[in-house]
Amino acid sequence: MDCSFPVINMEKLQGGEREKAMELLRDACENWGFFELLNHGISPELMDEVERLTKEHYRKCREQKFKEFASKALENGSEVTDVDWESTFFLADLPVSNMSELVDMGADYRKVMKEFAAKLEMLADGLLDLLCENLGLEKGYLKKAFCGSKGPSFGTKVSAYPPCPRPELIKGLRAHTDAGGIILLFQDDRVSGLQLLKDGQWVDGPPMRHSIVVNLGDQLEVITNGKYKSVLHRVVALTDGNRMSIASFYNPGSDAVVFPAPTLVQKEAEKDDAAAVYPRFVFEDYMKLYVIQKFQAKEPRFEAMKATALPIPTS
Numbered sequence: 001m002d003c004s005f006p007v008i009n010m011e012k013l014q015g016g017e018r019e020k021a022m023e024l025l026r027d028a029c030e031n032w033g034f035f036e037l038l039n040h041g042i043s044p045e046l047m048d049e050v051e052r053l054t055k056e057h058y059r060k061c062r063e064q065k066f067k068e069f070a071s072k073a074l075e076n077g078s079e080v081t082d083v084d085w086e087s088t089f090f091l092a093d094l095p096v097s098n099m100s101e102l103v104d105m106g107a108d109y110r111k112v113m114k115e116f117a118a119k120l121e122m123l124a125d126g127l128l129d130l131l132c133e134n135l136g137l138e139k140g141y142l143k144k145a146f147c148g149s150k151g152p153s154f155g156t157k158v159s160a161y162p163p164c165p166r167p168e169l170i171k172g173l174r175a176h177t178d179a180g181g182i183i184l185l186f187q188d189d190r191v192s193g194l195q196l197l198k199d200g201q202w203v204d205g206p207p208m209r210h211s212i213v214v215n216l217g218d219q220l221e222v223i224t225n226g227k228y229k230s231v232l233h234r235v236v237a238l239t240d241g242n243r244m245s246i247a248s249f250y251n252p253g254s255d256a257v258v259f260p261a262p263t264l265v266q267k268e269a270e271k272d273d274a275a276a277v278y279p280r281f282v283f284e285d286y287m288k289l290y291v292i293q294k295f296q297a298k299e300p301r302f303e304a305m306k307a308t309a310l311p312i313p314t315s
């Protein structure tokens with residue numbers, strides 16, 4: 001079993017080594033659900049500024065509140081299974097920004113996070129088209145599939161995973177698959193903790209300076225009719241280091257209708273007579289279920305959506 005985490009150097013997607021890089025990307029999407037991007041076009045200077053201001057914001061605005069939570073979370077000395085060892089807040093960018101409501105963010109931090117979101121949105125658009133190419137879908141298919149009446153949705157969960165005195169009692173973030181489309185993660189380059197499930201084993205997502213870790217959410221599993229899979233992942237709490245995690249979610253718009261791409265269903269059917277195995281539904285209906293069942297297996301969610309599913313178009 002090859003256990004080396006897939007790393008895609010985006011520079012190689014131009015020029016002579018493109019075919020090999022596309023093959024690496026295809027393998028990562030089909031067999032890992034995760035990959036790490038280098039030379040993705042977002043400048044190291046911008047990433048350094050995002051990191052500096054995020055860590056400063058945690059110290060100034062969030063650390064004290066987390067310490068109060070932390071002293072209560074472990075007070076019984078027993079395993080904690082209903083809460084995570086994380087300090088987090090959410091920045092919405094598309095279709096509507098919530099930045100003006102986040103009163104503790106300074107002007108510099110807002111400006112930098114807005115710029116970072118715009119770059120990540122462009123990167124996600126480009127990645128979706130690379131996935132289309134590998135899947136044999138027309139260019140723009142996946143972006144269009146994510147567009148509800150107001151376009152795709154884009155938001156960022158900013159998290160800190162502070163050092164934990166009893167990591168055997170609590171997870172940084174319990175195991176889950178992501179609900180949405182494609183997720184771009186700027187993670188700490190020194191403090192690890194992210195793990196994904198690969199062939200029944202937890203594998204580390206290695207910290208790498210200025211890289212972006214990408215993973216695929218449940219909606220890409222549905223649209224690709226299971227060719228690509230969303231994969232279980234978690235964050236383990238550690239006794240040392242305060243892990244920074246900035247995870248951006250490029251998701252379908254709330255009223256987007258999500259369903260398996262007919263061409264992929266047909267291809268499968270030609271191979272082994274399989275019909276579409278995934279349902280057709282409105283994304284916000286899936287999210288209503290996900291918020292209740294995030295830390296449970298995804299398969300029952302897909303089954304529940306089938307019970308109320310919209311009919312699947314045949315072409």
Ligand SMILES: [Fe+2]
Nearest residue numbers: 176177178233
């Ligand atoms: Fe996640």
